[in-house]
Amino acid sequence: GAGVSQSxxxxxxxxxxxxxxxxxxxxxxxxxxxxxxxxxxGLEFLIYFQGNSAPDKSxxxxxxxxxxxxxxxVSTLTIQRTQQEDSAVxxxxxxxxxxxxxxxxxxxxxxxxx
Amino acid sequence: AQKITQTxxxxxxxxxxxxxxxxxxxxSDQSYGLFWYKQPSSGEMIxxxxxxxxxEQNATEGRYSLNFQKARKSANLVISASQLGDxxxxxxxxxxxxxxxxxxxxxxxxxxx
Numbered sequence: 001g002a003g004v005s006q007s008x009x010x011x012x013x014x015x016x017x018x019x020x021x022x023x024x025x026x027x028x029x030x031x032x033x034x035x036x037x038x039x040x041x042g043l044e045f046l047i048y049f050q051g052n053s054a055p056d057k058s059x060x061x062x063x064x065x066x067x068x069x070x071x072x073x074v075s076t077l078t079i080q081r082t083q084q085e086d087s088a089v090x091x092x093x094x095x096x097x098x099x100x101x102x103x104x105x106x107x108x109x110x111x112x113x114x
Numbered sequence: 115a116q117k118i119t120q121t122x123x124x125x126x127x128x129x130x131x132x133x134x135x136x137x138x139x140x141x142s143d144q145s146y147g148l149f150w151y152k153q154p155s156s157g158e159m160i161x162x163x164x165x166x167x168x169x170e171q172n173a174t175e176g177r178y179s180l181n182f183q184k185a186r187k188s189a190n191l192v193i194s195a196s197q198l199g200d201x202x203x204x205x206x207x208x209x210x211x212x213x214x215x216x217x218x219x220x221x222x223x224x225x226x227x
Contacts, residue, residue: 050214089157099210101147101209103215
């Protein structure tokens with residue numbers, strides 16, 4: 001079946017502009033995660049949607065970052081007034097719920113803020 | 115809070131040799147899952163292997179095996195017969211119940227021909 005998809009694959013924007021990144025999880029997966037990965041670095045957790053529960057937003061670095069998940073499926077990560085330090089790869093992952101369930105990652109969106 | 119520690123930022127291994135990538139974790143929960151992912155230079159995150167906390171046998175997937183020592187809270191990844199294509203970043207991760215997944219900082223493995 002189809003895996004996790006993300007769009008766009010690459011995004012170049014100017015400092016101060018808003019950007020929207022999209023994630024389509026695997027059908028039926030109730031858990032959805034957003035991560036940020038700077039060049040050569042590890043994964044930085046941003047936000048976690050778990051079924052119908054309130055999302056865990058503890059990883060969002062500032063109030064310029066927000067995310068929503070409509071209808072328990074597609075998610076959009078929005079970065080307002082982008083800064084150069086926002087340049088990174090943004091990875092989305094989805095899974096079923098539970099400690100034994102594997103996360104599956106999308107290919108990522110490479111964001112470059114000029 | 116749960117925590118994953120990978121103490122080896124970089125490792126080298128000779129082609130065809132075995133290599134062990136270390137991972138320790140910290141949780142007071144009895145039920146949890148441990149995962150390893152590979153991230154080649156292309157950037158994709160590839161799931162390798164899973165170990166459940168109640169699994170009595172060490173997980174194996176082809177050339178990958180997970181050396182699970184519950185009392186020591188370690189979940190080391192063993193790659194046998196290393197290949198050049200194994201050169202990548204490797205991340206250890208843990209998940210408790212319905213909590214978010216926690217990742218380690220990663221180990222960069224380079225296979226030398």
